[in-house]
Amino acid sequence: MEVRRIDVRDDEECARAYDVIVASKGHERPWVEPPSLAETLVEWRHVDEAEPMEMWGAYDGLDLVGVATLWLPMTDNTTMTWADVEVAPDRRRRGAGGALVDRLVERAREEGRVTLLVEFHVPPDSESHGYRRFAERHGFTLGSTEIVRHLELPVDESLLARLAEQARPRWEDAYRLETHVDGVPDHLVESLCQVMNQLAVDAPTGEIEFEEESLTPARYHEHLDVAKAQARVRLTTVAVQQDSGRVAAYTDLVLPSGAPGIAWQWGTLVQREHRGHRLGMALKVENLRRLQRDHPERRRVVTGNSDTNSWMVSINEELGFHVVELCAAYQRRL
Ligand SMILES: CC(C)(COP(=O)(O)OP(=O)(O)OC[C@H]1O[C@@H](n2cnc3c(N)ncnc32)[C@H](O)[C@@H]1OP(=O)(O)O)[C@@H](O)C(=O)NCCC(=O)NCCS
Structure with a gap:
């Protein structure tokens, strides 16, 4: 070899x-x-x-x-x-x-x-799966587990309407929701990057400790250029705080061009000081509605959440996501 x-x-x-x-x-x-x-x-x-x-x-x-x-x-x-x-x-x-x-x-x-991280997918209830044995044999230990869920589309519009209306009174006085295709307009990029940089520290990641990320507006635009060259579509719904004009929360769906049946749920984050307004649910419903309206060929959304992220998981369960497999992250100290 x-x-x-x-x-x-x-x-x-x-x-x-x-x-x-x-x-x-x-x-x-x-x-x-x-x-x-x-x-x-x-x-x-x-x-x-x-x-x-x-x-x-x-x-x-x-x-x-x-x-x-x-x-x-x-x-x-x-x-x-x-x-x-x-x-x-x-x-x-x-x-x-x-x-x-x-x-x-x-x-x-x-x-x-000093740390090498790997991730792989295994079925639920697979404590002694071969991939785990392989990783353990090579000195890796389990760092965190994400549960991968799928949502079959279309979601019933009456369910989406009900969830949106339940959330609305909690946020509508202080925020507005906007959905943007292939990137947000320039005046929102800086505050969106700030929110996105929190994801690695705020989303539960078990034993693995990440630092805040360092996405800059320049790198955000670079990512958009790469996605454009890939003919991918990105749907971003943001909550903009009316007083400050800054992004307080976001969610991203990415539509791969070569896998026309699926959409990947990428990050969703509500900044700490803006939590408690049901913005997470409001954003996800809004983005899903846009997906279903403009991309009826997409039959499924794929997402992964830490098994300890009860807040995000409960939103996903209300939307109808079901468990498919686990994504296990293992780390090795060098
Ligand atoms: C895990 C994976 C990379 C192993 O590749 P591989 O070429 O089979 O690995 P090796 O031949 O070097 O295996 C080394 C040892 O790991 C363990 N191992 C590997 N696959 C195993 C399995 N399915 N069941 C039990 N033990 C296994 C064994 O101890 C094996 O030694 P042995 O064959 O002498 O018993 C491969 O199965 C794979 O691509 N899986 C999908 C992605 C993935 O899980 N990546 C893991 C990242 S750490």
Whole structure:
């Protein structure tokens, strides 16, 4: 087994790496709808100075059998690094995964990182699943568990109307809701970034301690440019505080172009001083209504929440989300 760097400019190599990752992520998970190769390539080839990425391949002779991806945050959480390890299902248990983890650990140490984080999906009630055993055998310990839920669309409009009307009296005097497609207007970007930067510290993440993120307006625009090149649509509903004109809360849905049946729920956050006005529910309902109205081809929303995030989970349950699997995050101290 040989491990070497994958050249992200090499079309053929990238297509092979994509096939390995898709096969691995889809193994025993028939509901997975991966983004297309085209949109994946845009991401791989975009050089993000704030979080450079590198990919390593495990080769059995000429065959690429496993892929590890490593992200190195440079502007926040700089003692950490996060990674993904995927081995083709028919090539497992022959050392590829172990060889990739060894290389990741070596690279993380070279970069002076002290924590290596990985995430993978397992069925609910899977305490001794092979992926967990693999991680534990390599010195990782469980850091946090997210429960992944799906919402089948369309949600009944009468339910959405009822939830929206229940929430409205609690927020309407002090805030207004706005939904924006592919990014918020310039005058809201700075305050939106501030709210988004809180997500890593405010969302429960178990044993893993994140610092506040450092998204700037420039980087926000860079992300929008990447999404545009990927032909993705992003629906953002924000609550703007009327007095200050600043974003107090947001929620994002992202529609991958190569997986036309799904929408990913990305972040949702209400700033601490603005909690208690049912803004979380109001935002989610508003964004969902826009999704259903403008994108009827989307049949499902996919979301993940910490098992301890009772506030967000109860909103999702009211909307009709159901549990599908777990996303377990493991960390290793280097
Ligand atoms: C987990 C994964 C990366 C392992 O890849 P792999 O190439 O099979 O790993 P290795 O051959 O190096 O396995 C090393 C050891 O891990 C343990 N292990 C790996 N897969 C296992 C399984 N399904 N059940 C039990 N133990 C397992 C075993 O101890 C194994 O040694 P052994 O085969 O001598 O018993 C692979 O199953 C995969 O791609 N899973 C999906 C993504 C994922 O979970 N990534 C984990 C990130 S840490």
